[in-house]
Amino acid sequence: MFEISGLTWILTIGLIVLLLAVDLVSAAVRPHRVGFREAAAWSVFYVLVAVAFGIWFMSAYGGSYGAEYFAGYVVEKSLSVDNLFVFVIIMTTFAVPEEHQHKVLTFGIVLALVMRAIFIAVGATLLSLFSFMFLIFGLLLLYTAVQLFRHRNEDPDVENNVIVKTARRVLPVTEEYVGGKLVTRIDGRRFVTPLFVVLVAIGGVDLLFALDSIPAVFGVTEEPYIVFTANAFALLGLRALFFLVKGLLDRLVYLSAGLAIILAFIGVKLILHWAHVDIHKSVPEVSTPVSLGVIIGILVVVIVASLVKTSRDPDAKAHAGSLRGHSADRGQS
Template identity: 85%
Template sequence: MLEIGVLTWLVTIGLVIALLAVDLVLAAVRPHRVGFAEATAWSVFYVLVAIGFGVWFMLAYGGEAGTEYFAGYIVEKSLSVDNLFVFVIIMTTFAVPEEHQHKVLTFGIVLALLMRALFIAVGATLLSLFSFMFLVFGLILIFTAVQLFRHRDEDPDVENNVVVKAARRVLPTTEDYVGGRLVTRVDGRRMVTPLFVVLVAIGGVDLLFALDSIPAVFGVTEEAYIVFAANAFALLGLRALFFLVKGLLDRLVYLSAGLALILALIGVKLILHWAHVDLDPAVPEIPTPLSLGVIIGILVVVTVASLLKTRRDPSAKAHPGSLRAHPRDTENDT
């Protein structure tokens, strides 16, 4: 285990909060449509920040720790692209005006970071207390991979999400976005705007993604600090990446299948680690550099194959995948 001091934790958290604050201020003070040039500049900036942190971390804590960070970052970044698919679906479903999408994404990233921080704390505690949790996490990832692969050509059913339906039923909601407010008054009655419901939907999605991404990154490293840093720096660039690649997302037709393979690989890695520790030291483990190389290889193959597929068949459209079939799909199958 690495000896990560309190000061290092505080500085890292402070850096993440400062970067989030910049996003929040930009979204609140100057709502606007984010263009390609602006999205590109911010995306490059966040990638350079993540790489710069990784280089510093490798120099300060050694090559193995640095490799674990970069592997965790790439895993979380690839999973976050699937997250972007769902964000696009939510934005489209609720017809969010372009000038308010910046704000929605930033709040969504804040919610995601908070949820992941909670799950990281819980996951690190469980792994330190019970070694069989590696087996549990591995089985969760393999189950998730199978479900994602089975429903790789589907979209999440946002409209019928339990949390979203409950919010709409319980909370009085206005018809329009009221200038991007979350809460307003109409004829003296306090009401929420559709933007509030959108944030509820994104919060529900963030929760589901946290349940998958945290076990996945713990398959790369057991160090809670690396897990937090990999998640934080991957999510910080999500807002800019959304505006940069939302036109490209429809072309990544094999991404869900690729992510299913990555989750299955990490699930197997976790199970082998559990067997190596608890059953027999002779059980081989998958080294992090090997898994990192395989993950990068899968992402490259998936991207190239997707672009070739959509070039040959322009009607082909990508889907983020779902962990379960929609009720109407199940009815049609019976």
């Protein structure tokens, strides 16, 4: 029987908090433009930490649960790349200076972890109480997959996001970034800076991605500890990955389509699991090794096909994808 002790939970959360603290301190103490070598070193470090954790977890709890962790990590890592697309759009839309992007990303990661921890707790409780939640999660992922595929050649409309528009309307905002401050005083009056609005936009994006990613990872494992660690280790490397690949993101022209297919596959997997449990045991289920193979296979095909496409058509540009169309409002993408 799979059981995680309280001490293991505490040590795991402590490790994640420690790694986050390193990011926060480096962003606050030494704001700077992150170069390729630094980003590559941090990216490799976080991947090695995630792999080392997976190896320990597999040796301690068995190959089956280890496979679930790695499958969950791959799912979350692939979804996090799409998250990076939106971060790039936000940074560009609000012209965030490079020396402050590190701070924005670290905040986004911390907020994403908090939101996903809440959704994991709620999702695990619902799944343990109501088996039909597997059907609900599956249908939610299928809907998300269809919408993402339909609008795969569009980008989220950050400026017209209801949260951002509300923040701009109700709060006095300065024109300048004021040295990376969130709040400042001008002539005795308190203002928020554009960096505050950027963090609001990042928070809204984190909420949307949490709503999609948690059902997706529950599609490969039902264990809250695995869901949490897969999310945490995938997100921890997001800041370094942003600076490493932001120049290459435009070349992943088929990423949104690939992610839509992955979400649809996991949605079908969840529905089959629900049918197997609630309808009849004869309904087949998709095993974790098969899931891992399919997800990795889709990602490999997407990356290779994207690079081939952009090598033949240099003008081709990738998009983050959107869950609703807005081309009519701002012109075709």
